[in-house]
Amino acid sequence: MAQTQTQTQAQAWELDRDASRIALIATAEGREAMTRVEDFDIDLEGELDRPAEAELTLTLRSESITGGNDIVDGLLHGRHWFDVEAYPEIVFRSTEIQAPAEGEWRVEGELELRGDTYPLTVPVRWTRQGERVRVTGRLALDRTDFDMGRGAWRSDGTVKHEVYVDFALELLAPSGS
Secondary structure, eight states: OOHHHHHHHHHHEOOOGGGEEEEEEEEETTTEEEEEEEEEEEEEEOOOOGGGGGGEEEEEEEGGGEEEHHHHHHHHHTTTTTTTTTOOOOHHHHHHHEEETEEEEEEEEEETTTTTTEEEEEEEEEEETTTTEEEEHHHEEEGGGOSSSOOOGSSSSBOEEEEEEEEEEEEEEEEET
């Protein structure tokens, strides 16, 4: 058992924060509105060529979600949206990772958001160059499926229900890979 734990720890990939980004893109008042997640961590353990054995956890600090100005941030951080005081983290944990094609993963998992857990499937593309791996993806979500935008924000009159999550993560290979 100790050997397995050591092997698993040796297989953890490291996030290159400066080269990584996560954005949430919505349509608000008829215009594209982009928010950024500025503080997040990824824990990816395993081999890229054996995804069924890999495990992935992505943790976002909800207070770091920003639209770039205090008014928007105040709304996003408030109780109708991310409610950052009550729910400081948003966590996605993989339950199964499949590789439908070379350089592609389909990550099945659970998203913990505002105290609830939702099933979520994330399509991922990845490429490796030496010790670096670039993981990218984009998925469309209906924010109301996740109870986001409560109260008067529930309607799509101001903020459309469809939101895109766009990400590009740079990972450094574990030692010994």
